Amino acid sequence: MTASGISDRVIAEFAARERAHFLANNPNSVALAERARGSLFGGVPMHWMSDWSTPSPLFVSRAQGARFYDVDGHEYVDFCLGDTGSMFGHSPAPIARALAKQGANGLTTMLPGEDAVVVGELLAERFGLPYWQVATTATDANRFVVRWARAITQRNTLLVFDGCYHGTVDDVMVRCQDGRTVHRPGLLGQAYDLTEHSRSVPFNDLAALEAALQSEDVAAVLCEPAMTNIGMVLPAPGYLAKLRELTRRYGTLLIIDETHTISTGPGGCTREWNLEPDFITLGKPIAGGVPCSVYGCTAAMAHAMIEARTRASSHGQAHGHSGMGTTLSANALAMHCMRVNLEEVMTEAAYAHMLPLAERLASGFAALIGKHQLAWSVTQLGARCEFQFCTRLPVTGAEAEAAFHDELQMALHLYLINRGILITPFHNMTLCCPDTTAADVDRLLTTLDQALTELLALPGARETHE
Structure with a gap:
């Protein structure tokens, strides 16, 4: 059993399924990634762009408000927002x-x-x-x-x-x-x-x-x-x-x-x-x-x-x-x-919209954690919130890092991406912008609920020993 409360073997099985899903449903991104390897180091313009959970880089065609669209025509609700660079939405x-x-x-x-x-x-x-x-x-x-x-x-x-x-x-x-x-x-x-x-x-x-x-x-x-x-x-x-x-x-x-x-x-x-x-x-x-x-x-x-x-x-x-x-x-x-x-x-009105949505999201994360009986926690800071794989909120960087479970994190992120939702890639952080809606928040929560339900339903997911 891992610190996350879910079997590593089952997480690997779940992630493999989601990688196959991505490759089958994103042929244009996969083709562009292959082409890019001929001229871009690692196939991307900045090497960290290949550090996402996807088995091949995801290529974007356009972004507007709280959404972006990839080269295969899929629409995504964006809770990453350029890791804060687009905190007030894409192209206001x-x-x-x-x-x-x-x-x-x-x-x-x-x-x-x-x-x-x-x-x-x-x-x-x-x-x-x-x-x-x-x-x-x-x-x-x-x-x-x-x-x-x-x-x-x-x-x-x-x-x-x-x-x-x-x-x-x-x-x-x-x-x-x-x-x-x-x-x-x-x-x-x-x-x-x-x-x-x-x-x-x-x-x-x-x-x-x-x-x-x-x-x-x-x-x-x-x-x-x-x-x-x-x-x-x-x-x-x-x-x-x-x-x-x-x-x-x-x-x-x-x-x-x-x-x-x-x-x-x-x-x-x-x-x-x-x-x-x-x-x-x-x-x-x-x-x-x-x-x-x-x-x-x-x-x-x-x-x-x-x-x-x-x-x-x-x-x-x-x-x-x-x-x-x-x-x-x-x-x-x-x-x-x-x-x-x-x-x-970047107005008072913008924050008046963003902050209650983040509170709704944080409360929803906490409810999901309770529903699935996971020893995780939730942190919120204004329009930003995150669920973490630890029982109590970390008080130091070392404690926060100790709660990381890269494989589980990436598996859940990929599940969300495959269903049209993006959150920050490096941990489980989300951000709401002035274009985010309550329906967007509920969609993220519903999809994460589905991911946890499917993951925990796999045989041996809650094994007490690996």
Whole structure:
């Protein structure tokens, strides 16, 4: 018997059946995948696109709202939504209009326009931090803020939480193992020892956090207010307030990454929970699906940033070589789309629609778990929720990871895909958007119920011994 409560042998049998189903019903995707292997590494434009549960990549023809369509003509209800990149639906009408309008007015100039001014004002009003900069991805935003933090504090060490995800910034590719910081498993091409200037501690562990800060060499803590990429892990009551207290006590800056946790509301957890960070970073959905990211800071940090630039200049380092910024950062197309997204798409009304649907979905997951007598749990964070293969909600990344059962997860995901439903591929996370309907939520729950019923009806599914 596995930790998931279902026999591994039966899961393998169930998954094999679903793989055969997919191959038989998706001939055009299978043919495109074969063709792609001649020119694309692994047959996909980014290698992780082959990490889904399907035996061959699924190719999309178009996407709109809460749905997308594949090249074989199948329609899907999408609860993945580009892993948050399309959190407000695929191609919202205001964004489609903005793309057409700006497409005729210039895409990139390396100069600002009025859109940039309006965006800055909207971000300051929404998140409560007065000053903003624009990058292209959340990885860029995090990388640049880490550089600013080191320049301001004149310290080198970055502290992150075990199991975190902040894009592909080199400094965050570490884990905590038996109390030691080590390189993240699977890390490729790493030429220097990240543990020299990066430190990892368990989330929700105040003793470990304070021990890591006491040496007063940590420039910043880079933190998701709730972990979302290793299974969802919510902060313990009072944990984030204590994090803020400890970072201030030891002269460490606090960076809040809201790229996923923006699911809580228009101002993210920063506004909902009054987190008072020194910096905030946010990517993915901020421009309605167009690549863009932002980072904001307090007035004190803005002043410290000026001082840091002055110090660098006095040492003969030109401002243009700060190590921050790319040519396409804050391009005109992204700026216009971000303005429209903030004004018309990423609204209070959108969240008022999304959040109750996520609550309906979370309650439905819990009911299914009870119906099928499974020792699983459900976590919700705003418009995002997840069922996890553990009896109680995990409190650290390591606990969330220990509950993973890749084979079961992928088998269930593939069952859903074969019946026109997509959820996030890397664990059992879902997201509701303004175009999601109650009928969509009920369809996911009904289909998952069917999957569990069929799986558990197979001989030996609940064997006590393998």
